[in-house]
Amino acid sequence: MGMTMTQKILAHHAGLESVVAGQLINAKLDIVLGNDITTPVAVNEFKKAGFDKVFNKDRVAIVLDHFVPNKDIKAAEQSKTCREFACAHCVSHFYDVGKMGIEHALLPEQGVVTAGDCIIGADSHTCTYGALGAFSTGVGSTDMAAGMATGMAWFKVPSAIKFNLSGKLPNNCSGKDVILTIIGMIGVDGALYKSMEFCGEGVKNLSMDDRLCICNMAIEAGAKNGIFPVDDVTHEYMKGRTEREPMVFAADDDAEYERVIDIDLSKIYPTVSKPHLPENTAPASELGNVKIDQVVIGSCTNGRMEDMEAAFKVLNGKKVAEGVRCIVIPATMQIMRECVERGYVTAFIDAGAVVSTPTCGPCLGGYMGILAKGERCIATTNRNFVGRMGHVESEVYLASPLTAAASALTGYITEYKEV
Amino acid sequence: MNTKGKVFKYPDNVDTDVIIPARYLNTPNANELALHCMEDIDVNFVKEVKKGDVMVAGWNFGCGSSREHAPLVIKTCGTGCVIAKSFARIFYRNAINIGLPILECEQAADEIQAGNEVSVDFDSGVIVNHTNGKSYQAQPFPPFIQKIIKAGGLLASLKEEDKNE
Incomplete structure (x- = not known):
């Protein structure tokens, strides 16, 4: 029986000829990742278990991104724990303030992850790197500790849902609208324990930033x-970036899928997820008069260069509506720099927005844009759970950078239309 | 291994942000974190929970973030077991890795009510509701996972393997 693309990568890393869905395997890891929130817990476990070295200093990545630049004394202590561990074990991919970025924008950009890899990360959005043709999944801190010590992880081989993409997205849509549409269609547990394999002739019309955004939110299904x-x-993106030779795997023609879903990209429309689940989707145009207090454009989902371009396209020469706080967060220092060079930062500031150093901050209600009771935000982030961005009685609407920026100008949720 | 206690009941899609809000994640200290367990959907949980009590929930329990702090605070509060219709995959993995017993059982999750007195036998997967005498059979773990649980978590089980080699 044929294997899915994911199964082929897993079989290769487990040293097996073939694997089937449901099989428990031990697989070799190419990269083990953690951040400033999950790494301290992993470091505790690592030490408690009596491990004294990491399996390979070049295959561990530690990125300080959630609460840095340190939001308070406790966060500073957590960063310090990460820094000391990285230093003690000579971790080559350690990214501190000045070099850091939001992990899932940073690792592909820096070429730390590549096609064919088997990656675990103690962050749920580690699934992002599937955009490069890697198997990549989120785990907890104990798995990270075990992965750092042994270079291995256990997996139950997943079955898969195939998304057959065709056509080309309308100009006012991006990868975010595709993945929100899919989550709205299958629900927040619609792909539970499974792979989401994207294929079809429509794939070639999706940029790498679109693909990274789509894979990023696979966990939300x-x-x-x-x-x-x-x-x-993919090859064009990886050229000159990846430090290791990519390996290309493809699904077998006779691979088995639990379900096949056809998506015509030309039929996608600007989509918004209403509180308090990503599956509560609706067309941006049909929301009516939903007034907003804050806009966040950034995160591991939508803080990449194309997202900044979208924000610039909408905000340049315009003014953010009275009473709306608009926060733009380029995801990495390289993106930040590019935004400065292209004049985007000036345009954002002139429009009345603020521009922040890279951080996950507001997405998880950490800092840099916390909502008060009763406040409402439209964000390009990935979750709109109860209390996600602040007070339990605040609300988050998820959308693309174009929709979020268009909403910043009007003060209520607005579909972006080409003028 | 087993547990017996009072039931706290929750709906579908309980996410890790309500189990332990990210605003408290500036410390890895389990006791400090546990003071805020379930705070955003049930402010009384931490005040009322006693050692051995049982959480019962719907589909997709523990969805969202990969934070291991979520199963950790549930365990640290004294919760003896979580029964749900299904678990989000990272939560499922984390619970096993840190030694928080969890069981999937749709019927039990439907029928058991808040405040009921239940006992759970992890080896057999049998759940008994002492309030009405009804019992349920949950799917037991595959042997590979049982081994991790018996060792007391993933790292302890790796250490055991190390010794045996």
């Missing part, structure tokens, strides 16, 4: 991983 085939767009 409960999936183990999201994955795209490796094509010219």
Whole structure:
């Protein structure tokens, strides 16, 4: 029986000829990742278990991104724990303030992850790297500790849902609208324990930033991983970036899928997820008069260069509506720099927005844009759970950068239309 | 291994942000974190929970973030077991890795009510509701996972393997 793309990568890393869905395997890891919130817990476990070295100093990545620059004394202590561990074990991919970025924008950008990899990260959005044709999944801190010590992890081989993409997205849509549409269609546990494999002739019309955004939110449908085939767009992106030789895997023609869902990209419309679940989707145009207090454009989902371009396209020469706080957060220092060079930062400031150093901050209600009781935000982030961005009685609407920026100008949730 | 206690009942899609809000994640200290367990959907949980009590919930329990702090605070509060219709995959993995017993059982999750007195036998997967005498059979763990649980978590089980080699 044929294997899915995910199964092929897992079989390779487990040293097996083939695997089937449901099989328990031990697989070799190419990268083990953690951040400033999950790494301290992993470091405790690592030490408690009596491990004294990491399996390979070049295959561990520690990124300080959630609460840095340190939001308070306790966060500073957590960063310090990470820093000392990274230093003690000579971790080569350690990213501190000045070098850091939001982990899932940073690792692909820096070429730390590549096609064919088997990656675990103590962050649920680790599934992002499937965009490069890697198997990549989120785990907890204990798995991170075990992965750092042994270079291995256990997995239950997932079955898969195939998303057959065709056509080309309308100009006012991006990868975010695709993944919100899919989550609205299958629900927040629609792909529980499964792979989401994206394929079809529509793939070539999706940029790498679109693919990264789509795979990023696979976890929001409960999936183990999201994955795209490796094509010219992938090769073009990886060229000159990846430090290791990519390996290209493709699904077998006779691979078995639990379900096949056809998505015509040309039929996608600007989509918004209403509180308090990502599956509560609706067309941005049909929301009526939903007044907003804050806009956040950034995060591991939508803080990449194309997202900044979208924000610039909408905000340049315009003014953020009275009473709306608009926060723009480029996801990495390289993106930040590019935004400065292209004049985007000036345009954002002139529009009345603020521009922040890279951080996950507001997305998880950490800092840099916390909501008060009764306040409402439209954000390009990934979760709109109760209390996610602040007070239990605040609300988050999820949307694309174009929709979020268009809403910043009007003060209520607004569909972006080309003028 | 087993537990017996009072039931706290929760709906579908309980996410890790309500189990332990990220605003408290500036410390890895389990006792400090546990003071805020379930705070955003049930402010009384921490005040009322006693050692051995049982959480019963619907589909997709523990969805969202990968924070291991979520199963950790539930365990640290004294909760003896979580029964749900299904678990989000990272939560499922984390619970096993840190030694928080969890069981999937749709019928039990439907029928058991808040405040009921239940006992759970983890080896057999049998759940008994002492309030009405009804019992349920949950799917037991595969042997590979049982081994991790018996060792007391993933790292302890790796250490055991190390010794045996």
